[in-house]
Amino acid sequence: MDDLKAKYLDLINSAQDEATLEELRLQAVGKKGEVSLQMRSLGKMTAEERQVAGPALNALKNDINDALAMKKAALADAALNERLKTEWLDVTLPARDRRVGSIHPISQVWEEVTAIFADLGFAVSEGPQIETDWYNFDALNIPGHHPARAEMDTFYTHRAEGDNRPPHVLRTHTSPVQIRSMEANGAPIRIICPGRVYRADYDQTHTPMFHQVEGLCIDKDISMANLKWVLEQFFTAFFGTSVKTRFRASHFPFTEPSAEVDIQCRWEDGSVKVGEGDDWLEVLGSGMVHPKVLQAGKIDPNEYQGFAFGIGIDRLAMLKYGIPDLRAFFDSDLRWLRHYGFASLEVPTLHGGLSG
Numbered sequence: 001m002d003d004l005k006a007k008y009l010d011l012i013n014s015a016q017d018e019a020t021l022e023e024l025r026l027q028a029v030g031k032k033g034e035v036s037l038q039m040r041s042l043g044k045m046t047a048e049e050r051q052v053a054g055p056a057l058n059a060l061k062n063d064i065n066d067a068l069a070m071k072k073a074a075l076a077d078a079a080l081n082e083r084l085k086t087e088w089l090d091v092t093l094p095a096r097d098r099r100v101g102s103i104h105p106i107s108q109v110w111e112e113v114t115a116i117f118a119d120l121g122f123a124v125s126e127g128p129q130i131e132t133d134w135y136n137f138d139a140l141n142i143p144g145h146h147p148a149r150a151e152m153d154t155f156y157t158h159r160a161e162g163d164n165r166p167p168h169v170l171r172t173h174t175s176p177v178q179i180r181s182m183e184a185n186g187a188p189i190r191i192i193c194p195g196r197v198y199r200a201d202y203d204q205t206h207t208p209m210f211h212q213v214e215g216l217c218i219d220k221d222i223s224m225a226n227l228k229w230v231l232e233q234f235f236t237a238f239f240g241t242s243v244k245t246r247f248r249a250s251h252f253p254f255t256e257p258s259a260e261v262d263i264q265c266r267w268e269d270g271s272v273k274v275g276e277g278d279d280w281l282e283v284l285g286s287g288m289v290h291p292k293v294l295q296a297g298k299i300d301p302n303e304y305q306g307f308a309f310g311i312g313i314d315r316l317a318m319l320k321y322g323i324p325d326l327r328a329f330f331d332s333d334l335r336w337l338r339h340y341g342f343a344s345l346e347v348p349t350l351h352g353g354l355s356g
């Protein structure tokens with residue numbers, strides 16, 4: 001027994017891996033192992049012999065099992081130490097420089113416009129980009145034969161053959177949200193509707209998708225004077241300087257009277273400065289909402305009236321941040337985005353002057 005013990009403790013001690021340990025376990029204390037065989041021979045012994053040999057064999061078995069367990073733990077420790085050596089990490093190293101994304105100028109201006117109008121008490125309302133021709137045209141007093149339909153270079157969706165319903169359109173302006181919000185909320189209303197609009201047009205100042213913000217204010221005593229004041233407040237807050245406006249009589253099917261609004265500017269080496277000089281730049285269309293449009297929105301024109309306006313968000317961004325070509329807005333050129341983009345923490349606030 002002493003020989004067996006010495007032999008196995010020695011073998012266990014010098015084992016290099018778990019597989020060897022398992023083999024040794026089977027050889028020594030497995031079913032057919034040497035110690036187990038010895039135990040089987042207990043039956044052939046006399047009672048006195050068994051009293052000595054039995055406990056001794058049990059003790060041997062325990063010793064071998066203990067040695068196996070200890071060695072197994074030691075091997076696991078050694079393996080872990082080995083791994084820790086190779087997987088070492090210097091947590092004091094400086095972090096790797098990762099490129100941070102930037103806020104697109106359109107998103108920035110969208111937020112700025114929203115912040116200014118929110119301060120003036122306007123809520124934000126949104127509508128679908130795929131519209132029925134009723135919301136995009138008819139409800140806005142643009143009937144089927146009206147030249148405005150052709151002028152707007154509308155994208156029409158496709159209808160299945162035999163389906164004679166008028167096709168849906170990609171909305172050509174944000175004005176249909178006026179109707180949707182009148183229907184949904186009734187008067188009084190004070191909202192802006194920023195969003196994407198679509199027209200088949202492409203050059204330095206036109207892209208097939210661009211952005212507008214619509215304004216709508218309906219109540220019992222709203223006039224052009226309110227419109228003028230609101231827009232002047234807006235431009236002054238947006239450009240961070242007092243900006244003179246000029247209202248020019250114009251025509252839109254959905255307003256009567258209608259006015260296009262210019263802001264004061266100066267041209268300098270091909271770029272434009274807003275809020276100074278003697279030139280004028282057209283920036284929006286506006287007017288008093290046409291009675292037919294109120295009716296389409298289920299509002300009684302004998303009781304309520306109000307103003308509406310539509311501004312190009314992209315145009316505002318170009319003017320405020322000196323961006324010359326509209327097309328670059330949508331090229332996703334990283335160099336352009338890094339140059340004109342804004343840091344995510346430059347959140348526009350009125351008290352911060354709104355500029356990035």
Ligand code: DAH
Nearest residue numbers: 173255285286287308309310
């Ligand atoms: N919907 C017009 C356009 O896209 C802009 C516009 C003009 C909107 C006058 C208005 C408005 O609400 O009163 O060209």
